[in-house]
Each structure stands twice: as C-alpha cells, then as structure tokens.
Amino acid sequence: MYQIRQVLSAMRRGENIRAEDYMLFDPFVYHGMADMHDRHRDMRLDVDNMSYEELLALGERIGDVSTGLSEDTIFELMKQRKYATATESLRDLEPCCICQEEYADGDNLGALDCGHDFHTNCIKQWLMLKNLCPICKTTALLK
Incomplete structure (x- = not known):
C-alpha cells in the first residue's frame, strides 16, 4: 500500500x-x-x-458489401449540366479527379450534393461502387 x-x-x-x-x-x-x-x-x-x-x-x-447506388438512382438524384468554357470560373479549371482529363466544351458534368463536379460517366461508375465523394469523402447523393 x-x-x-x-x-x-x-x-x-x-x-x-x-x-x-x-x-x-x-x-x-x-x-x-x-x-x-x-x-x-x-x-x-x-x-x-x-x-x-x-x-x-x-x-x-x-463476401462484398456494396455501398454503391443503382444507375437509376444516380441519374434520379444527381444534378447534371453541360460544361461551357465561357461560363466556368478559374477555380473550375482543374481536371476531373477520376479520369484526370480536362473538361471540354459540351462535356456532361454531374454534380454531387457536396458541390463537386465530375464527368457524368466517371462519377456514375464511382457511385455504383460507393456513395462517397472522391474528393471530400462525404455522402455523395442523399436519398
């Protein structure tokens, strides 16, 4: 003691x-x-x-645990737009972080709930695997 x-x-x-x-x-x-x-x-x-x-x-x-979304759900929830050089600000000049390619006029972009944009096809493939933003890791699309 x-x-x-x-x-x-x-x-x-x-x-x-x-x-x-x-x-x-x-x-x-x-x-x-x-x-x-x-x-x-x-x-x-x-x-x-x-x-x-x-x-x-x-x-x-x-086994696998799928945390991704279906293609229908992705297109239902994701905001989409066309890329236009004239309307984009300087901060948007970074390439798509998934494919690393620069955006070109007329490219289809998909925007996540967090505000990050990607090529629509790139982010669709990503979201089918996991519903997280590849940049900030927050939930990409809320149901």
Whole structure:
C-alpha cells in the first residue's frame, strides 16, 4: 500500500513512473495474464500469417458489401449540366479527379450534393461502387 501511495504522489508531481510502478496498478500484466479475460481470443484471425490461398478463401467467405447506388438512382438524384468554357470560373479549371482529363466544351458534368463536379460517366461508375465523394469523402447523393 505504501508503494502505491509513493507512485501516486510521484504522478501528481509530474514525475515519470517506471514500468515496475505501473505494474502495481495492473496485476494481470505483472503476472502475465493480460489476455486471460479476452472472451473473443478464439475468434480472432491472424491474417498477417495467412497464406495467399487462405486469404482468398477468407475473402470468399466474408463476401462484398456494396455501398454503391443503382444507375437509376444516380441519374434520379444527381444534378447534371453541360460544361461551357465561357461560363466556368478559374477555380473550375482543374481536371476531373477520376479520369484526370480536362473538361471540354459540351462535356456532361454531374454534380454531387457536396458541390463537386465530375464527368457524368466517371462519377456514375464511382457511385455504383460507393456513395462517397472522391474528393471530400462525404455522402455523395442523399436519398
């Protein structure tokens, strides 16, 4: 008990404590039983030591979770317009961040709810995989 008081007062004074002092507060670490109360230990996978084949099999068992939208939903919710050089401001001169191509007069642009624009076909393919803006990572189109 005396040792605990000494360690606590050293901590109050802002002094660094030693590993041995810390072990006074956590007897499970001291006795090598830190993971004894891990109820899910048998369920954990050691993916770092799995073979390529085991990882493929695991991927098949887990499957995919689609967070994308259907094509109909995308075109229903996304605002679209034509690109025109004369009406665009200087800040819009950056290329489409998906295909990295400059916008040309007459290109179809799709605007997300966050205000970012992309080529319509580029962003459609992206949104079919995940409903997030590729720039700011917010929800792209709200249903």
